[in-house]
Amino acid sequence: MGATFVIVLREGFEAALLLGILYAYLAMIGRAQSRRYVTAGAVLALGASIAMGVAVSVISGPLADLGPDVIAIGVIFLAVVLLTWHGWWMGRHAREIRGEVQRRIDEAHARQRLWLVGLIAFTGVFREGAETVLFLWGLLVQMDDAASWRALAGGVAGLVGAAILGWVVFQGGRRLSVQRFFAATSVLLLLLAAGLLSAGVGKLQGLGLLPAGDPVWDTSWLLDDHGALGGVLTGLVGYRARPTALEILAYGSYIVVAGTAFFPAVFRRKTHGGAIAPVANRQR
């Protein structure tokens, strides 16, 4: 039971965290009534995960061998693009949603955001969705003894645990001040996107489409990415115990390039030499 609990919790963790942030984000910009965009994205992803699970079980041949990899890599890079776009946009418009009074960002901007937020929800759930569906399905078809019932209970408890985690992030996020919330989530989304990018690069290396090379360092003695904590950090911030040079390069350059786009205020302050420049700088 414990093992299946951990497996499902780990698969669901990233999705739950992302959904929690997205729901809180909508509440923060004063558009809590638009939750259905996130919900629709998540539900669609669930449907797509089940369809993918069924497809993988039914089809075989080259399509089954390469198809899931191609889709997985596609979803990863799509998520990176969406998160980058979103982070960049947030950086530009942070000022508009800075004050409690000005929480409501203007209608047109918000509408443009909503489908993007829904898409981010989709990628977050779909990424590990098909895997989780197949895992739980495997538990369901083996309902012949007490041990398998306990395993299924563990799996369901894992799903519930992930959902609770998302709820805690949602509630906690809403209670933060607007500035803190956007600062914290921007950093988290930056790290998440950097981790996704390097994971995508790693997958391409695994398929032999990018040169792999030796790991540059090995921190598995400190924190193994097989373990519970290491596994969670892998999904969340792209932790790797034995990263390749290309993965480090992708991660590092993403942090630098996207970091400047996500936090323009931080960088502008330095170039202009003013102490409180970000508020003074008019953006559009």
Next chain:
Amino acid sequence: MRWKSAAAVRQGLLISLLLGATLSATPALAQGPPSEIPVTIENNRFVPSEVKVKAGKPFVLVVTNRDAKSEEFESKDLRIEKVIPAGKTANIRVRALKPGTYPFFGEFNPKTAQGQIVAE
């Protein structure tokens, strides 16, 4: 912050160089079909649990899941994750490896499903 953007440009250049190197290296993939190595999953274990391969040559692991539930073949070092539903066979392409040991495991039964690829 100027040096940072310069570093970013350099990194970007490096990436495009590496990408270029990959594209020019792809003809190597065309040299004959890679060898296929069968592995079965039975009772939540890999059989055989140790797979010997030639270093420096890509190969294909043909993994058949004989169990009644799905398993995920995963190797952190090789950056491979592949779900294999019950009764199905998956062809997993593995890149050319340097001599060494590369562990893999079944994500859904990590306690029992353990194995390693030995490249020599």
